[in-house]
Amino acid sequence: MPTINQAFKEITCKIVYYGPGFGGKTTNLQLIHGNVPAKHRGDLVSLATEQDQTLFFDFLPLDFGDVKGYKTKFQLYTVPGQVYYNATRKLVLRGVDGIVFVADSQATRLKDSVDSFYNMIENLREYDLEIGQVPVVIQYNKRDLPSALPLEDLRKHLNPEGRFEEFEAVATEGVGVRETLRAVCSQILKRLNEQANIVSDDEIIGERLGLLGETQEGSDSASGASTTTARTKAPIRKGPMLDIIQTSRWVWGGIGVGSGSITISTRPTPDGANEYTLSSRHRIFMVSRQFTRPMKYIGEDRRLVDGTQRTYHVLRDADTGAKTAPITAYVEQAKLPRVYLIYPGFMGDVHVGPEGEQPVF
Ligand SMILES: Nc1nc2c(ncn2[C@@H]2O[C@H](COP(=O)(O)OP(=O)(O)O)[C@@H](O)[C@H]2O)c(=O)[nH]1
């Protein structure tokens, strides 16, 4: 379970790259480090000696910025693959939230890959974790080598039931590296939502993971390694008709700072989607303000509120290039509809909800 710091609104997820020595784990991290924009990543720290590149481990922190007001961080680790470094491997696995298993596709390395996989299962058990309890993504690396086994042979040994999401990769060329990371991050965030109701919507997750680069279908297979679970482009989502006026309260830093009214109206478009307009007239700190924004439908977000499962429609600024702070709206379509807004303010997020209620978001 990722570490959630409610006071600092921070979620930290630990991802471990596991696998046999010289399989390509460090190469994965190097490629990620080289491709994620600098503002989203820290330094790649490799604890290694000159004699042995894989003596200790590598560490790479990634910062995905805000997801629903929570700063989301991923910490990537590799383990030393050599059989005799099991104590270090076990230690690195402590508190793991997701695993990328990097298998070496070469026939001569099959036994090492399989041994490493079972070693991983054993080490997880030391922490009372069964394999199904942690997201695991398998990466079949070194697909470029002539000695690489056919995918089917590797699968038979490492993923016979197809339980794990899997990718082919040529880590040295960056092929399959992002896709693998994306998949494990996405699985972690989905699980996080099921357990803690913090992040859920696929598109919101996708947007965050966008900085890892898009899956380029076709181009991967052209170089001989296609993702076996390629994602397709998200379809245009059609939201419901929403027509709401709500007397609302503005909260900032946990304190009520103003009130006013917000409205949401809907306009159908020829392509079958709906367009939304969000407008607000309110007073914050005794100063009158107002705004009008075009919004687009993102999807549904389910979360637990006071012990009951509720569904919210999520709207986001349609004009993403706007210089104004992006607003996210959550609309609960109940008998008495409720609208919640969240947007970054001067110092911390501004939360808006129905008058007389603590904002849920
Ligand atoms: N041909 C080929 N070599 C690779 C690939 N990925 C990694 N390597 C090489 O395999 C060696 C071991 O990689 P490394 O990332 O250090 O493995 P680690 O021990 O799992 O961290 C290095 O020489 C890499 O350049 C790949 O996809 N294809």
Ligand SMILES: [Mg+2]
């Ligand atoms: Mg290494």
